[in-house]
Amino acid sequence: MSARGLRIAPLTPARWDDFVTLFGPRGACAGCWCMWPRRTSAEPTSNGDMNRRAMRRIVAAGEPPGLLAYAAGKPVGWIAVAPRAAYRRLARSRVLAAVDAQPVWSAPCFFVARAWRGRGVTVALLRAAARWAAARGARLLEGYPIDPGRRRYAPTFAWHGLATAFRAAGFHEVARRSPTRPIMRRALRRGSGARG
Numbered sequence: 130m131s132a133r134g135l136r137i138a139p140l141t142p143a144r145w146d147d148f149v150t151l152f153g154p155r156g157a158c159a160g161c162w163c164m165w166p167r168r169t170s171a172e173p174t175s176n177g178d179m180n181r182r183a184m185r186r187i188v189a190a191g192e193p194p195g196l197l198a199y200a201a202g203k204p205v206g207w208i209a210v211a212p213r214a215a216y217r218r219l220a221r222s223r224v225l226a227a228v229d230a231q232p233v234w235s236a237p238c239f240f241v242a243r244a245w246r247g248r249g250v251t252v253a254l255l256r257a258a259a260r261w262a263a264a265r266g267a268r269l270l271e272g273y274p275i276d277p278g279r280r281r282y283a284p285t286f287a288w289h290g291l292a293t294a295f296r297a298a299g300f301h302e303v304a305r306r307s308p309t310r311p312i313m314r315r316a317l318r319r320g321s322g323a324r325g
Contacts, residue, residue: 135200135250137257139193140207145185147197151204156181157240158288163195163209166216166237195238196257198250205245208254209238210262213271224307225273233314234267239290251290255298255315263317270315272300277309 140148156162160177162184187194194215198206213235219225227233236258241250255272262270276292292302292311300313 133249135198135205135253137196137198137254139261140188140195140197141193142189144197145188147199147204148184148188148207149181151197151207151242152240157207161288163207163238163240166209166218166235169217169221196254196261198241198254198257200245205242206250206254207238207240208236208251208258210234210236210258210270212267219273224310225312226306228271228304228312228314231269232267233269233271234262234265236270236272236290238288240288249297251294252297255290255295255300259298259315259317263319266319267317270300270317271303272313273310274313275309276311 138144151157152162156177158165160180162177162180164180164183167183167187184194192211194211195207195209197204198208211234213219213227213233216235216237219235219237220227236255239251239254259270272290272295274290274292274295275287289310292313295313298315300315302311303314304312306312
C-alpha cells in the first residue's frame with residue numbers, strides 16, 4: 130500500500146492516544162517523544178517518561194506541535210512542525226544555525242511506523258506540513274535532513290528526514306555547513322499551501 134490514501138491530521142489532545150500508539154512504549158527514538166529539538170544540549174533528553182509528560186503538556190496547551198498520518202484509521206507517521214523558535218536546540222547549533230533573519234517554521238523530526246517506511250509517508254507529511262504552516266501565516270518552511278549521498282542510511286536513524294524526501298516535497302537547499310546536513314526550505318503562500 131502506498132501513501133496516496135493517507136489522512137493527515139494535527140496532534141490534538143483527542144489524538145494523544147494515537148500518538149502514543151505510533152511512538153510505542155519506548156517513545157520512538159530512544160524515548161525522545163520528539164522533545165530533542167525543543168531542548169538545549171544542556172537539558173536532559175534521555176528520560177523517556179519526562180519527555181512524554183513534557184510533550185503531553187505541549188499538546189494539552191492547545192497549539193498542535195505536529196501532524197499525524199493515518200492509514201485505514203491507524204497512525205503510521207508523524208512530523209513535528211512549528212515556528213523555528215519552538216526548537217531551542219537549533220538556536221545553539223553551529224550546523225543548523227539560522228540562515229538569515231527571515232521568520233521561518235521548521236520541520237525538524239519525523240517518525241514513520243516500520244511497515245510504512247519507504248512508501249512516501251515522509252513526503253506526504255512534508256506537503257501537509259507546508260499547507261498547515263501556510264494556513265497559520267508562515268511564509269517559509271525549513272527542514273534539516275540527512276543527505277547521505279550514495280551511502281545507504283538506516284531508516285531507524287533518519288528522524289530528521291532524508292534530503293531526497295525534502296526535494297520530492299518541493300524543498301531546495303539554502304545552506305550546508307556539514308557534508309551530510311543541508312538546510313532546506315520551501316516557500317509558502319497563504320491560502321494555496323505552498324509554492325515552489
